[in-house]
Amino acid sequence: MVLKSSSFNLVAPSPPLLSPLFSNPPSRINTTENIAIEGRNLNFSITTKQGKSVPILRDCSLRIPSGEFWMLLGPNGCGKSTLLKVLAGLLNTTSGAVYVKKPKCFVFQNPDYQVVMPTVEADVAFGLGKLNLNNDEVKSRVLEALSAVGMSSYLQRSVQTLSGGQKQRVAIAGALAEACKVLLLDELTTFLDENDQTGVIKAVRNSLHNSEDVTALWVTHRLEELEYADGAIYMEDGKVVMHGDVASIQSFIQTKQSDYIKRIYHS
Numbered sequence: 001m002v003l004k005s006s007s008f009n010l011v012a013p014s015p016p017l018l019s020p021l022f023s024n025p026p027s028r029i030n031t032t033e034n035i036a037i038e039g040r041n042l043n044f045s046i047t048t049k050q051g052k053s054v055p056i057l058r059d060c061s062l063r064i065p066s067g068e069f070w071m072l073l074g075p076n077g078c079g080k081s082t083l084l085k086v087l088a089g090l091l092n093t094t095s096g097a098v099y100v101k102k103p104k105c106f107v108f109q110n111p112d113y114q115v116v117m118p119t120v121e122a123d124v125a126f127g128l129g130k131l132n133l134n135n136d137e138v139k140s141r142v143l144e145a146l147s148a149v150g151m152s153s154y155l156q157r158s159v160q161t162l163s164g165g166q167k168q169r170v171a172i173a174g175a176l177a178e179a180c181k182v183l184l185l186d187e188l189t190t191f192l193d194e195n196d197q198t199g200v201i202k203a204v205r206n207s208l209h210n211s212e213d214v215t216a217l218w219v220t221h222r223l224e225e226l227e228y229a230d231g232a233i234y235m236e237d238g239k240v241v242m243h244g245d246v247a248s249i250q251s252f253i254q255t256k257q258s259d260y261i262k263r264i265y266h267s
Helices: 080-088 120-131 135-148 164-177 194-210 223-228 246-266
Strands: 035-047 053-065 069-073 095-100 104-107 182-186 215-219 231-236 239-244
Touching: 035 080, 035 215, 053 080, 053 215, 053 231, 069 080, 069 194, 069 223, 080 095, 080 104, 080 182, 080 215, 104 164, 120 135, 120 164, 135 164, 135 194, 164 182, 164 194, 182 194, 194 215, 194 223, 223 246, 231 246, 239 246
Parallel strands: 053 239, 069 215, 069 231, 104 182, 182 215
Antiparallel strands: 035 053, 035 095, 231 239
């Protein structure tokens, strides 16, 4: 199921906006330095049954401007989903500081766990009950959110009849209806076919174009998805290795892949 923004009420208040992390800010950052997501020196460890501390995140720092679509990439097991959950408040860091604009919403990768109501309209409206809105206001928000993700014609559809990609878009619409400022999206295309993959990515992209106040951080392992992003972060072994514009990240990853192939070929 979707973790609605109201699920974060037990998380300690975020610290004030941190001072700049990077001397060379990413492209498209505005002059007011309006930041939606920032982490400073984030560390996270787990303790084994034998009492040994195993580091998962190692001194990670990142900074994402408001209104942009960023992607978090890296090989399996590098810590990217753990970092996303730390930003969402689902995990507490061992050390470090986090700032994320509120309200925020975390969307899980499995679409079969992202709906809680029988129809599309009811599911998107689910989180609005706490906002004390009248029926007209609820209807307006639901329609606007579904329109942003290209699902306005599915208002009365049963969620059981939807494809995986359509369910993901309904989940995103629910977050938009609640006026979430930050979308934290964990590998949404993992279980989807190619058409649904493209549809979900474009839905997020369009949502940001329709509202300059919404920021998205998308965890993925698919290099081809970078073409939709404004910026990217690359992780390895629990560390943020590179942070910046898409072209630089693509070139960095492609060089690493090429070097790896050369080593295999000459070994």
